[in-house]
Amino acid sequence: MRLVSGRQLLIYLLWLSPFVLISGVLIGPTSISLFNELNTQDLMILREIRLPRVILTALIGAVLAMSGAVLQGLFRNPLADPSLIGVSAGASVGASATILFGMNWFPLWTMLGLSSIAFGAFVGSTLAVLLVYRISTGPQGTSVPTMLLVGIAIAALAGAANNLMALVADNEMLRRMSLWHMGNLDLANWNRVMIGSLMLLVFLALLRGQAANLNAFLLGESEARHLGIDVDSIKKRLIFLTALGVGISTALVGTITFVGLIVPHLVRLLSGPDHRSLIPASGIFGALFLVLADLLSRLVFAPAELPVGVVTAFLGVPFFILILYQQRGRIL
Amino acid sequence: MMTPLLQIMGLSVEIERVPLLSDISLEMNAGEVVALVGPNGSGKTTLLRAIVGEQKLSAGSTQLNGEPVANWNPRNLAKRMAVLPQKSVLNFPFTGREVVALGRTPHETGQAIDQKIIDEVLDYLDADYLADRLYPNLSGGEQQRIQLARVLAQIWTGNDRESDDKASEPKLLLLDEPSSYFDLAHQQMLVELVQALSKRNIAVLIVVHDLNLALACADRIAVMSCGRLVTCGKAEEIVTPELIREVFSVDAAIMRDPETGRQMLSLRGLS
Numbered sequence: 001m002r003l004v005s006g007r008q009l010l011i012y013l014l015w016l017s018p019f020v021l022i023s024g025v026l027i028g029p030t031s032i033s034l035f036n037e038l039n040t041q042d043l044m045i046l047r048e049i050r051l052p053r054v055i056l057t058a059l060i061g062a063v064l065a066m067s068g069a070v071l072q073g074l075f076r077n078p079l080a081d082p083s084l085i086g087v088s089a090g091a092s093v094g095a096s097a098t099i100l101f102g103m104n105w106f107p108l109w110t111m112l113g114l115s116s117i118a119f120g121a122f123v124g125s126t127l128a129v130l131l132v133y134r135i136s137t138g139p140q141g142t143s144v145p146t147m148l149l150v151g152i153a154i155a156a157l158a159g160a161a162n163n164l165m166a167l168v169a170d171n172e173m174l175r176r177m178s179l180w181h182m183g184n185l186d187l188a189n190w191n192r193v194m195i196g197s198l199m200l201l202v203f204l205a206l207l208r209g210q211a212a213n214l215n216a217f218l219l220g221e222s223e224a225r226h227l228g229i230d231v232d233s234i235k236k237r238l239i240f241l242t243a244l245g246v247g248i249s250t251a252l253v254g255t256i257t258f259v260g261l262i263v264p265h266l267v268r269l270l271s272g273p274d275h276r277s278l279i280p281a282s283g284i285f286g287a288l289f290l291v292l293a294d295l296l297s298r299l300v301f302a303p304a305e306l307p308v309g310v311v312t313a314f315l316g317v318p319f320f321i322l323i324l325y326q327q328r329g330r331i332l
Numbered sequence: 333m334m335t336p337l338l339q340i341m342g343l344s345v346e347i348e349r350v351p352l353l354s355d356i357s358l359e360m361n362a363g364e365v366v367a368l369v370g371p372n373g374s375g376k377t378t379l380l381r382a383i384v385g386e387q388k389l390s391a392g393s394t395q396l397n398g399e400p401v402a403n404w405n406p407r408n409l410a411k412r413m414a415v416l417p418q419k420s421v422l423n424f425p426f427t428g429r430e431v432v433a434l435g436r437t438p439h440e441t442g443q444a445i446d447q448k449i450i451d452e453v454l455d456y457l458d459a460d461y462l463a464d465r466l467y468p469n470l471s472g473g474e475q476q477r478i479q480l481a482r483v484l485a486q487i488w489t490g491n492d493r494e495s496d497d498k499a500s501e502p503k504l505l506l507l508d509e510p511s512s513y514f515d516l517a518h519q520q521m522l523v524e525l526v527q528a529l530s531k532r533n534i535a536v537l538i539v540v541h542d543l544n545l546a547l548a549c550a551d552r553i554a555v556m557s558c559g560r561l562v563t564c565g566k567a568e569e570i571v572t573p574e575l576i577r578e579v580f581s582v583d584a585a586i587m588r589d590p591e592t593g594r595q596m597l598s599l600r601g602l603s
Contacts, residue, residue, distance in 0.1 A: 078423070229406065
């Protein structure tokens with residue numbers, strides 16, 4: 001049964017946010033205390049490293065978790081996650097190819113303070129989503145079950161392509177590839193924060209008013225149609241917005257798995273599947289979860305850093321399995 | 333002459349040159365109950381899908397209120413026509429009340445009115461006690477009642493604010509085997525519900541397998557076989573042992589309830 005109402009959960013999460021965000025900014029290999037006078041080095045760390053990093057992390061956590069919630073609703077499958085529409089797979093192939101072939105996409109991109117790897121990842125994810133979408137869209141509209149299968153197939157293909165590229169890559173390239181696949185937030189800078197914020201704005205604008213439609217979607221596509229919902233255009237819109245959100249997130253910080261899968265799932269267990277609260281609560285939860293995971297990634301082997309993807313998996317998966325174990329035989 | 337609420341004219345459906353429905357014409361007036369019966373695969377569900385525009389027509393047309401269904405704005409259509417599909421799979425842990433509330437999606441009547449309508453339909457379907465239980469944990473019959481409550485909530489009362497002055501507009505409810513999981517009491521509840529709906533100006537097209545249920549609730553019976561509408565009319569005029577044998581391949585006797593005079597079917601064997 002539900003532990004809290006959607007509204008309560010949102011309030012708790014909002015209360016929790018400042019504490020998590022401030023800890024994220026202050027704690028690290030060099031801990032900064034607000035009670036002492038800040039010296040220039042502290043200020044520098046705060047301004048140039050911690051602040052952009054925490055903001056970018058929060059933005060991306062929010063987008064990944066909300067995308068997961070949207071896709072789980074769209075696929076009517078509580079175990080769907082953003083990788084299902086081929087985004088992560090495409091991004092990883094794009095990134096690997098950029099690293100392997102040393103492509104320098106175009107100078108403007110690097111001028112924005114982004115690596116060409118990010119651009120390669122974005123191109124790859126866009127192509128993969130288009131491919132998945134085109135294959136599963138026929139004259140009768142987009143078939144969600146087909147999309148699920150095509151997404152899995154494309155992911156497998158991407159895995160093979162990645163392995164192939166890893167085989168011919170030299171050691172240095174291999175290291176960069178595998179680091180990228182694990183997600184690294186230390187690339188954060190203000191340019192990336194700006195791009196991330198813009199992405200979040202577009203994402204939220206497209207998502208506006210879709211919660212009620214997603215609720216109806218859970219009944220089934222034809223049921224949603226009978227409730228007066230323009231199913232096909234909404235499907236397109238939701239696929240577009242998640243592809244955009246996850247594609248840009250992945251381009252900015254690499255693949256971060258499990259946030260999109262676990263966070264909406266936990267929120268649903270806490271306060272039910274109503275998207276009007278599920279989506280905002282997942283957004284905040286995802287932001288806080290990723291900020292905490294990043295904090296841990298900086299602390300565990302400080303001053304060395306763990307890739308955040310490793311932390312989200314180590315943190316999220318056992319917890320997730322525990323819940324699944326407890327819920328055996330019950331409805332998730 | 334009054335425009336019929338639903339008018340199906342010369343409707344045919346073919347999929348890859350295989351005819352599924354051929355030349356079906358049927359009219360329904362406001363508040364009328366029509367039962368659609370026929371053996372498995374005779375095209376009942378396809379006909380429902382064709383009426384609501386989910387199945388492309390290869391010929392003919394369907395009109396609601398004199399306007400082709402395809403021309404309706406989806407939202408306005410949803411306010412006038414609700415559909416209960418044969419089976420709905422919902423795996424997400426909504427409560428019964430939340431599922432019923434989804435029926436209010438096309439409306440903008442506001443929380444207070446929505447909640448009142450939800451309470452009414454839940455009460456009507458003897459489903460109050462399911463309101464706070466999680467839908468996926470309910471039994472088949474309970475889930476079916478909640479889904480029925482949902483489609484009722486969609487067309488329960490008349491009008492959203494803009495058209496309050498008009499008396500309740502005629503509406504159409506399409507039910508595809510709503511009683512497959514119902515026990516006897518709830519089958520009887522369904523019969524009474526369907527009849528009561530006509531007082532609310534809601535016409536009902538109901539697909540049923542149980543001919544006795546069809547006889548009990550419908551004003552007219554439409555009999556389908558192999559994608560054709562064999563006949564359609566008042567039960568006493570069309571339901572005969574010959575028809576039953578021809579369409580369903582079953583020998584049956586037709587009797588009358590000594591008190592109500594209503595027809596009943598007793599099956600005697602395969603013919």
